Amino acid sequence: MDATLITxxxxxxxxxxxxxxxEDTHLPFDxxxxxxxxxxxxxEKRGGHAFKETEELIVALSGSFDVVxxxxxxxxxxxxxxxxxxxYIPKMMWRELENFSTNxxxxxxxxxxxxxxxxxxxxxxxxxxxxC
Numbered sequence: 027m028d029a030t031l032i033t034x035x036x037x038x039x040x041x042x043x044x045x046x047x048x049e050d051t052h053l054p055f056d057x058x059x060x061x062x063x064x065x066x067x068x069x070e071k072r073g074g075h076a077f078k079e080t081e082e083l084i085v086a087l088s089g090s091f092d093v094v095x096x097x098x099x100x101x102x103x104x105x106x107x108x109x110x111x112x113x114y115i116p117k118m119m120w121r122e123l124e125n126f127s128t129n130x131x132x133x134x135x136x137x138x139x140x141x142x143x144x145x146x147x148x149x150x151x152x153x154x155x156x157x158c
Contacts, residue, residue: 027054029095029102029115032083036110045110047083047135054114055081055137062087062133066126073122076146078155081137084123085112089130096120096149098158106132120152 034052037044049057063072084093090107097119104113105125112135115121123132138144146152 027114027116029097029113029119031104032112032114034085034110034112043110047085047112052112053083053135057135058138059136059140060133061136062131063123064131066091066130068126068128070126071122071124072126072132074147076120076152077117077138077144078146079117079138079144081117082115083112083135084115085109085133085135087131087133089127091126091130091132092124094122094124098153098156118152118156120146120149 032052034045034047047053049055066072084106086106087109090105093104093106093113093115095102095104095113095115106113107127146155
């Protein structure tokens with residue numbers, strides 16, 4: 027599956043909206059880890075790496091930010107600003123998060139447990155592994 031924008035369920039109620047994620051319905055992987063990014067200072071970026079095995083879904087629970095992906099030859103940009111949209115990122119896809127708004131909150135749902143050995147932190151090495 028390629029990187030794609032996933033629309034999550036949204037149930038509207040006068041008391042507020044509710045959205046959810048189910049691994050067998052909305053994700054092409056089993057959930058192994060969930061983490062979040064918050065209090066990002068203005069102008070800062072997060073990410074700047076790829077994963078050898080990990081697949082992820084990134085959702086802006088609050089505020090907004092951009093998810094910039096690169097497959098080694100082409101760049102893809104997704105602007106997240108609604109909590110019922112998520113970006114699915116397959117393994118071996120370079121990613122950066124940027125343009126964080128004040129008080130933004132990114133939640134990342136991951137297919138693997140944390141492993142430092144899964145990270146590729148050098149873009150040129152990443153392109154070499156992709157054969158680009």
